[in-house]
Amino acid sequence: MPGINYEDFLDLDYEPRDSELVCTFAVEVASDMDMADAAGRVASESSNGTWAELQVEGSITDLSATACAIDGNRVTVAYPDALFEEGNMAQVLSCIAGNILGMKAVERIRLLDCEWPEPLATSFPGPQFGTGVREEIFDAGDRPITATVPKPKIGLSTGQHAQIGYEAWTGGLDLLKDDENLTDQAFNPFADRLTESLAQRDRAEDETGETKSYLVNVTADTRRMLERVDMVAEHGGEYVMVDVVTCGWSAVQRVRERCAEHGLAIHAHRAMHAAFDRVPDHGVSMRVIAQVTRLCGADQLHTGTADLGKLENEDSAGINEWLYSDLHGLNDVLPVASGGLHPGLVPELIDRLGSNLCVQAGGGVHGHPDGTHAGAKALRAAVDAAAAGEDIGAKAEAVPELATAIEKWGTETPR
DSSP states (O other): OOOOOGGGGBOTTOOOOTTSEEEEEEEEEOTTOOHHHHHHHHHHHTTTOOSSOOOOSSOOGGGOOEEEEEETTEEEEEEOGGGSOTTOHHHHHHHHTTGGGGOTTEEEEEEEEEEOOHHHHTTSOOOSSGGGHHHHTTOOTTSOEEEEOOSSSSSOOHHHHHHHHHHHHHTTOSEEEOOTTOSSBTTBOHHHHHHHHHHHHHHHHHHHOSOOEEEOBOOSSHHHHHHHHHHHHHTTOSEEEEEHHHHOHHHHHHHHHHHHHHTOEEEEEOTTTHHHHSSTTSEEOHHHHHHHHHHHTOSEEEOOOTTOSSSOOSOHHHHHHHHHSOBTTBOOOEEEEOSSOOGGGHHHHHHHHOSSSEEEOSHHHHTSTTOHHHHHHHHHHHHHHHHHTOOHHHHHHHOHHHHHHHHHHTTOOOO
16 A cells, blocks of 8 residues: 555544544644644654655554644644553553654644543553542651752762651651762661661651651662562661653553562653753643653652742642542542742642642751751641641740741742
8 A cells, every 4th residue: 555644644623532642743744744744644654654665555544643733833742552662661652652752743832732542541550549648658747748859969978868758757847858869888788778868767757756757769670670579678668769751661660560560669850851841932840750650660759849849840739630630530649849949938838739648848957946846846847837727936936946947038939
């Protein structure tokens, strides 16, 4: 049969089937293209088309994607379910965010959003706990759970790291968290850090009567990650942390599988996401990265601070809303607000994002004039007050550590 032409991939009257993955792209066409030409090429290149005419026995058009809507610079493409291998996120992304990002037919192209059909979505496990970690692990009630990263994030000895954890936990915080580039370096080896930090966690739990936990970074090659997951379980941890973008989605899927065997939750750090989503008219949106993270099974994910912190953010509130939403019965995800937060920003943060959240502060805890323990007390007091609808100024009158934090940082956003 003759080869399929690009116009064969464009049908603006087409109604996507419930079983199809529907993707929305923002497209800036090349100078010699119009939007219809570019839309057909996007659908072709991301499914089963090619630039040359072919002679193929039989019909393969049932495997073709269809560009089914054009609205300004927005192009909607529907992908038949048969294009995808079940439970293979690497393969899915190779279709919908693969070669098309480098096509000469477009100057810029950004994958903005996906509507995940039930057959494809439920071929992935989704989160094991999701927002349920707030109750199942911490019994946090109506307040956000809280976390901190020891600072400096690289260079502390194992003993220093564990001691900072103890001070943060006894100050009222729920979680100690490794940062993205701390794994198994000579100055702070993974095995030593795990055991010493969990020992301090147990001590803090005994003293406070509250559940505490540790987000230890297991990121490495897949084999070593699985070994580290096993080690965390053996030592009584509740969580592992994974740099989900840098280690790759296939590795995340294997970690999710192993964590299910041990009943461990997964905290997803999004380091490197900005390589895909910071340029506003090209790449892959943070919204889609969040969707992929949920499908692959992370329970918590950094989604930004609704522009209150030090990092660029893409629609934290909208992404969080999607993470809470129904997805064919898969569990939801607990958003993590982090990056330049301090106690003075907490009321506005919770006003914008709600209480079904993890609030994480690093410098906003350890930079407190009276040290980590006082910084932790200040953050916890701010979170408790905001979640209860109390005025943070009134709370500060009863919690001097919070008053000191507000005096130091006010309500200013750092850079």
